[in-house]
Amino acid sequence: MGYSKNWKWGMIFILPWFLGFCILQAYPLIMSLYYSFTDFSILGSGDFVGLDNYIRLFTKDKYFIKSLTVTFKYALISVPMKLLMALIVAMILNMKLKAINLFRTVYYLPSIMGGSVAISILWKFMFMKEGMVNGFLGIFGIEGPDWLGNQNMSLITICLLVVWQFGSSMVLFLAGLQNIPTDLYEAADMDGAGKIMQFFKITLPMLTPVIFFNLIMQIIHALQEFTSAAIITGGGPNHATYLMGVKIYEDAFRSLKMGYASATSWVLFVIILLITMLIFRSSDAWVFYNDGRD
Amino acid sequence: MTRKGSKAIAVAMSMVMAFGIAGCGESAAADTTQSAAETTAAESGAAETQAAESAATEEPVTLRYAWWGSDNRHEAMLAMIEAFEAKYPNITVEAEYQGYDGYYEKIMTELSSGTAPDVMQIETGWIPDIQGAGDYLADLQTLPVDLTTLKPGLLDASGMYNGEANLFPCTVGSSCVYVNTEFASAHGIDLSKVYSWDELMELGSAIHSENEDLYLMTADTDILNKLFFQPYLVQNTGVALIDEETMEMTFTEQNAADAFQMILDMYESGTLEPFGEANTFAGSMNQDQRWINGEIGAILGYTGNAPVYQDSTTAAVDVMAFPRIENAKSNGITYAGNRGAAINANSENIDTAALFVDYMMNDEEAISILGTNLGFCPTTTADKVLLADGTVGELQTKGIELAQPDSYVTNATSGNTDLATTSKDLIEEVVYGEVTPEEAAAELMEKYQEILDLLK
Amino acid sequence: MKKHMKLTWAYIFVIVFGLIMIFPLIWMFFATFKDNKELFGSLTILPKAFSLEPYINGWKGSGQFTYLTFFANTFKLVVPTVAFTVLSTGIVAYGFARFNFPAKRILFGLMISTMMLPDAVIMIPRYVLYNKLGWVDTYFPFWVPGLLACYPFLIFQQIQFLRGLPRELDESAYMDGCNPFMVYARILMPLLKPCIFSVIIFQTLWRWNDYFNNLIYISSVKKFTLSLALKMSIDSQGASTPWNQIMAMSLLSLIPPILLYFFAQKYFVEGVTAGSIKG
CATH class of the missing domain: 3.40.190.10 (Periplasmic binding protein-like II)
Known part of the structure; x- marks a missing residue:
């Protein structure tokens, strides 16, 4: 493949990032890889231990596999739910309703609140055994589960929190919807295509770059998720919400095993990289770009 | 048009460069001050007195x-x-x-x-x-x-x-039992008495069977480890968990199994609020709704936390002595x-x-x-x-006075984070019924030994 | 008729779900009037009494500085960072999306992969580096990464949107004598408005709520931002926390991002339909 006519311009344009990468990002990345072969403890200088950390991870750490399982479960539940939710709401909020600005803002509120202390207290109130959600279910005679204390429920509860904060994906879908030229719909209307048909034939294909982006990003984030579990359950009970992000953080800053945490992180890195590459490979088949390339 | 564009880029580039240089300049300056400071520190060391x-x-x-x-x-x-x-x-x-x-x-x-x-x-x-x-x-x-x-x-x-x-x-400070005085008088808790763990369980079981909503106590994992599990072991031995001279455990596997069993019994007798519900408030048990509303009678805590527990419930809060085993060699808590x-x-x-x-x-x-x-x-x-x-x-004064006479002295190794994590993990597994107290004790001994070998 | 029904359903949906969405904010608002016992002890949403005291006492902050300082600091940190980020990530995205140059795939892969390592293990070496650059206890650790486009998420996002724009647009601009930079500034950027506004919103929110980086890099209380200020009086270890004051200040701290979102969102719906995209 040949380079484009103005390829030197392209290189100039990416220069800020390239400098940023070389000056600010490369060193920490390389160091963390180096630490993964040492017993670095933040304070100590760290002796080289070869592959010890990696070997220990796969042979001696019974929480590694558990944590990996929990993380995959979390990603498998939360990512599709969040994207679906975001897409549906974006479609509706793209309609010409009265006070639509207000609604769009209201739907973004949970995301604005992020992982604040208010959220962590509120979430406990909502989902504790005698909390608001179970009180609400009680009205219909349903005895609700112990959302946070039950090993089988707590991960779902964490997922609910992040699904409820679907705002950023929604914003991207909304922005994506604006990029679909209206004349496509006009033409479809003239051809007599129904709304559902239009959704599948126009909206969805035109949104695939955004869907693709959201999917990649949400997976990368989900596999590293830390905040939601840290503020609500702290990884418990009995490691039921012990996400990789939580494990890495605790190993690094609680047990001060930065070398070990780095090794765990690089294993996670490889996993995320493989999954991302897989999705990138598949994108040729289902992502539609308007720029007439690839 | 073309020239204007390239000019803009040139400006952007020079900004980037300027930043790079500014950064370097600053760091160089910082280095100088640091080395100058080191010299001063060395000099002042000599004239310390x-x-x-x-x-x-x-x-x-x-x-x-x-x-x-x-x-x-x-x-x-x-x-x-x-x-x-x-x-x-x-x-x-x-x-x-x-x-x-x-x-x-x-x-x-x-x-x-x-x-x-x-x-x-x-x-x-x-x-x-x-x-x-x-x-x-x-x-x-x-x-x-x-x-x-x-x-x-x-x-x-x-x-x-x-x-x-x-x-x-x-x-x-030390550790003590914070008691809701209204709960205590309603259910016959004798504040001046030193309860044994078994007596607490009897009492707790009676209170819970009388009214399902009530529990004598509550705890998160950290409290279970530091204020149930460890004191129980130390009450058996009278010394810190780890002997720093030999780097060996001072307690036996049987001690550990008993301690795990005691915690399990606390739940089975209805003395402790169910773990899952309590753990929602891990790290801040004073926010436990039952405690605030007087449905929980007591919490094991540190004397330094007195203001927290005092302010969290409407009833007056008092302290009582730490529970212990019969013939305890110490009260199992530190005064430090x-x-x-x-x-x-x-x-x-x-x-x-x-x-x-x-x-x-x-x-x-x-x-x-x-x-x-x-x-x-x-x-x-x-x-x-x-x-x-x-x-x-x-x-706070009262809590400390109660605890001090019979307390023991712990050491740094016994407070090691890895040891604590290990016992906390095992306590949760016991509570959730994944392992029996005996299995947990065996695993604990093995893991502790591993960590201690590394520390040596 | 049919259309009418559909709208009604849409209204029912947005209102019912809207209530769930706004519930935390309402809860938080009322929580600012409750003392700790009422806040944690009961499930009722309405407080027993209303008083401005939590707001007045909360605003005073703890110690030497009021929330005025913390708000001002947050703006000082966030506004330049966001401005730099928008400019730098936009141009980098353009470079990746529209040009084919040597090692592009590798560089792109490198950029995306910098997102795949958990922050917890990069934190320390990054601190070491920034400390060597003399940036500790300044806002440079936030401004410079913005300037140097260290936000691959936002670059990738803009690449995806750029790729949704037909290349014919560029070609015709070249015909008119534009250089590549002009093509971006004059033709593509205006069409990317919805995307760029979402970049502004995302970056503002992240920086506004970011706690850990602020914690590590900012030591002087006089430079504290809101996210640090909100936690500076919570000593879970030994003192009871005035939660109503913290809730009150948290609520106030949400207002600027909410306003930003409210006023920026009209640009999400002002898309290419208005412009000339039919290349």
Whole structure:
């Protein structure tokens, strides 16, 4: 493949990032890889231990596999739910309703609140055994589960929190919807295509770059998720919400095993990289770009 | 058009360059100051003894002092610093204060990069991590800090590591049982009695079977480990969990199995609020709705937390003695300071830092300004000043008085984070029925041994 | 008729779900009037009494500085960072999306992969580096990464949107004598408005709520931002926390991002339909 006519311009344009990468990002990345072969403890200088950390991870750490399982479960539940939710709401909020600005803002509120202390207290109130959600279910005679204390429920509860904060994906879908030229719909209307048909034939294909982006990003984030579990359950009970992000953080800053945490992180890195590459490979088949390339 | 575009890029580029250069310039400057400071530090080390006097007259010095706390502590500390600065006009103290969350991470990061403050508040439990990795904290014995005012045994129990005094404990405390007095009188809890664990369970079982909504006690994993599991073991042995000389466990597998069994029984008898429900409030049991509403009678806690429990429920809160096994060799809880002031060993102004710590802990003016906001009377001077003007909280005093006589002295290794994590993990597995107490005990012994072998 | 029904359903949906969405904010608002016992002890949403005291006391902050300082600091940190980020990530995205140059795939892969390592293990070496650059206790650790486009998420996002724009647009601009930079500034950027506004919103929110980086890099209380200030009086270890004041200040701290979102969102719906995209 040949380079484009103005390829030197392209290189100039990416220069800020390239400098940023070389000056600010490369060193920490390389160091963390180096630490993964040492017993670095933040304070100590760290002796080289070869592959010890990696070997220990796969042979001696019974929480590694558990944590990996929990993380995959979390990603498998939360990512599709969040994207679906975001897409549906974006479609509706793209309609010409009265006070639509207000609604769009209201739907973004949970995301604005992020992982604040208010959220962590509120979430406990909502989902504790005698909390608001179970009180609400009680009205219909349903005895609700112990959302946070039950090993089988707590991960779902964490997922609910992040699904409820679907705002950023929604914003991207909304922005994506604006990029679909209206004349496509006009033409479809003239051809007599129904709304559902239009959704599948126009909206969805035109949104695939955004869907693709959201999917990649949400997976990368989900596999590293830390905040939601840290503020609500702290990884418990009995490691039921012990996400990789939580494990890495605790190993690094609680047990001060930065070398070990780095090794765990690089294993996670490889996993995320493989999954991302897989999705990138598949994108040729289902992502539609308007720029007439690839 | 073309020229305009390239001009814009040129401008952007030069901005980037300028930034790069500015960054380098700054770092070079910082390096120089640092090396200059090192020289000063070396010189001042020689003239250590006169430092206290000379610090008062020398040129301007700036100290950085970091602590965590609540608004009360922040305000008291700032007032104390003001008084200090008035006394030593050439010294400026820069206060770096924040909440508890993140403080540990921040201090660790700063220590590792040599940017730590001159004086910092740290927890006793952090010292092995810090000093084990390198010489980060100064030995107060070599500095002009008067350690003799500390209450007997306190320095050994909480400030010493490897023969160095790395911490001036700023508080003294122990553990006790916080009791909701209304709950106690309604259900016949005798506040003056020393209960055994079994008696507590009998009582708890009776209360819960009478009214399903009520529980005698509640606990999160951390409390289960530090205030159920460990005291139970120590009550059997009378000594710290790990013998630091031999690096061996002092308790037997049977002891551990019994301790796990005791915790399990606590749940099965309905004495403890179900684990899952309680654990929702892990780290802040005072927020447990049942406790607030008087449906839980008691919580095992630290004497230093008295204000938290006192304020959290409408009924009056009292303290009672710690539960124990029959024929206990000690009450299984420590009498020590879990927090204190440490001096950065690489501080540029180490003697001024020492002067400041000495002022904060030993000066009567400082003590009366700080009251109990920094901690609970670690020194005899503090006793004299604070008991006289009645600033000392009654509940806290009582809790400590109850605990002190029969307490034991723990050591740094017994407080190791990895050991604690191991027993906490196993406690949860026992509570959730994944392993039996016997299996848990066997695994605990094995894991502990592994960790201890590494520590050797 | 049919259309009418559909709208009604849409209204029912947005209102019912809207209530769930706004519930935390309402709860938080009322929580600012409760003392700790009422806050944690009961499930009722309405407080027993209303008083402005939590707002007044909360605003005073703890110690030397009021929330005025913390708000001002947050703006000082966030506004330049966001401005730099928008400019730098936009141009980098353009470079990746529209040009084919040597090693592009590798560089793109490198950029995306910098997102795949958990922050917890990069934190320390990054601190070491920034400390060597003399940036500790300044806002440079936030501004410079913005300037140097260290936000691959936002670059990738803009690449995806750029790729949704037909290349014919560029070609015709070249015909008119534009250089590549002009093509971006004059033709593509205006069409990317919805995307760029979402970049502004995301970056503002992240920086506004970011706690850990602020914690590590900012030591002087006089430079504290809101996210640090909100936690500076919570000592879970030994003192009871005035939650109503913290809730009150949290609520106030949400107002600027909410306003930003409210006023920026009209640009999400002002898309290419208005412009000339039919290349």
